[in-house]
Amino acid sequence: MTALWVRDPRARWRRSGGRVALAAPSDGEVMVLDSTAAVTWELLASPISEDEVVDILAEGFGEDVEVVRGSVVPFLLELCERGAARRL
Amino acid sequence: MSRAGFLQGVAAIGLPGRSGVLPVAPLGDREWRSFLSRVREQRLVGYLHQAVDAGVFPVTEEQATAVAELHLQSCVNALRLDQLLLDVVELLSAEGIEIVVLKGTALAHLVYPDPAVRVFGDVDLLLRSDQYDRGIELLVKAGCHRQTAQARPGFERRFAKGTTLTARDGHELDVHRNLVFGTFGFVIDLDELFRSSVEFQLGDRRLRALGPETRLLHACYHAALGDPKPRYSSVRDVAQMLTTGDHDVSRVLELTRRWQSEAVLSRAIELCRSHLGVEVSGPLVDAVGGYEPTRRESRAIASYVGPNRHFAAKVRASLPYVDGLRSKAAFVTAVVVPEPEFALSHGEEPGLPWIRRGFRSLFERDKP
Numbered sequence: 388m389t390a391l392w393v394r395d396p397r398a399r400w401r402r403s404g405g406r407v408a409l410a411a412p413s414d415g416e417v418m419v420l421d422s423t424a425a426v427t428w429e430l431l432a433s434p435i436s437e438d439e440v441v442d443i444l445a446e447g448f449g450e451d452v453e454v455v456r457g458s459v460v461p462f463l464l465e466l467c468e469r470g471a472a473r474r475l
Numbered sequence: 476m477s478r479a480g481f482l483q484g485v486a487a488i489g490l491p492g493r494s495g496v497l498p499v500a501p502l503g504d505r506e507w508r509s510f511l512s513r514v515r516e517q518r519l520v521g522y523l524h525q526a527v528d529a530g531v532f533p534v535t536e537e538q539a540t541a542v543a544e545l546h547l548q549s550c551v552n553a554l555r556l557d558q559l560l561l562d563v564v565e566l567l568s569a570e571g572i573e574i575v576v577l578k579g580t581a582l583a584h585l586v587y588p589d590p591a592v593r594v595f596g597d598v599d600l601l602l603r604s605d606q607y608d609r610g611i612e613l614l615v616k617a618g619c620h621r622q623t624a625q626a627r628p629g630f631e632r633r634f635a636k637g638t639t640l641t642a643r644d645g646h647e648l649d650v651h652r653n654l655v656f657g658t659f660g661f662v663i664d665l666d667e668l669f670r671s672s673v674e675f676q677l678g679d680r681r682l683r684a685l686g687p688e689t690r691l692l693h694a695c696y697h698a699a700l701g702d703p704k705p706r707y708s709s710v711r712d713v714a715q716m717l718t719t720g721d722h723d724v725s726r727v728l729e730l731t732r733r734w735q736s737e738a739v740l741s742r743a744i745e746l747c748r749s750h751l752g753v754e755v756s757g758p759l760v761d762a763v764g765g766y767e768p769t770r771r772e773s774r775a776i777a778s779y780v781g782p783n784r785h786f787a788a789k790v791r792a793s794l795p796y797v798d799g800l801r802s803k804a805a806f807v808t809a810v811v812v813p814e815p816e817f818a819l820s821h822g823e824e825p826g827l828p829w830i831r832r833g834f835r836s837l838f839e840r841d842k843p
């Protein structure tokens with residue numbers, strides 16, 4: 388089982404249709420998440436493993452698991468670096 | 476149907492008892508551009524986004540994209556304003572200054588099921604009168620600047636509603652010490668606003684906002700006295716709270732009596748009907764809805780939203796509510812003979828011309 392990820396309670400965001408505006412706690416800069424990034428953010432509402440995120444996105448978007456993993460992992464790391472998500 | 480009719484329909488979206496209409500087909504290009512500009516100005520982007528999303532406001536693909544972009548931009552802006560709020564709270568709290576968050580952020584989080592619906596354009600804070608000058612001083616030291624000078628030292632702390640600062644990032648920061656200037660402001664128990672405040676969460680911070688009853692009354696003051704034709708979003712706040720708010724009706728009525736604001740509440744309720752097209756109901760509406768203002772109350776309301784409304788009219792109507800002769804004198808002196816910077820910051824010539832005009836407008840009778 389891969390590590391569990393969850394939103395950092397310091398993160399502030401607003402949902403706009405299928406997109407999410409997210410203020411990164413590290414510097415207050417606002418990122419706009421769309422497509423898989425926005426769905427990933429929704430999934431991080433409660434602790435979830437990297438594998439589960441990848442499986443759900445791969446199934447939902449009809450993409451190859453490894454292709455999805457290739458974009459999800461860097462995104463999770465970026466969220467972590469910017470203080471918006473944490474690895475449990 | 477006019478654009479105003481559609482604006483009304485959008486502003487009341489999701490509320491029971493609404494009579495506003497929505498178009499049955501997408502608006503033409505010219506009409507759409509003008510409509511969208513009014514939506515932005517009236518801070519209705521969140522409601523329009525909701526209406527388009529729900530399929531009740533028909534739009535072309537291009538129009539849908541414009542609404543989505545506008546809404547996203549307002550969300551980004553709200554997050555930036557929230558950051559400014561957090562920075563200000565951190566700065567002032569470190570110096571022991573108590574803060575209650577007003578309007579925008581607080582209403583978005585406490586009154587609306589989805590904060591993204593309630594769009595706002597500035598940050599509003601309430602400080603205690605005895606901490607007001609220190610708060611402003613700290614904010615100015617931190618790089619904010621006042622949009623207008625103070626009439627006289629201590630005037631704002633004693634008599635004003637507050638002042639507007641521009642933060643370093645260009646956003647507006649409204650620092651209040653009262654909910655409203657003038658007559659109705661002088662009878663508000665300002666300590667009560669802090670005593671009954673409640674917590675809300677912003678990121679991982681716990682901030683304080685007005686309690687449900689004072690929050691509703693503040694929305695009423697803002698809608699009923701802020702402008703003769705208030706923003707639809709301001710009236711929507713009142714209707715939203717009357718419909719879904721968790722206020723205690725008897726407590727609202729008690730405060731309304733103590734703060735002599737029955738006429739204000741009654742006008743706000745009437746605006747829900749006449750301006751927003753929403754037939755609000757409930758025990759509070761039954762108790763205050765048909766209130767007949769006294770002559771004094773009518774004069775006071777007219778000084779805010781009547782045809783002869785102006786600063787001097789508010790000052791004149793307020794005088795009976797200022798305690799003691801010395802305070803009355805200080806109040807009038809500050810208005811009629813302000814510091815030169817005050818007149819200059821209002822784009823006026825200081826000195827004798829201002830004083831003459833001040834006296835004239837203060838003591839002349841309003842034309843009917």
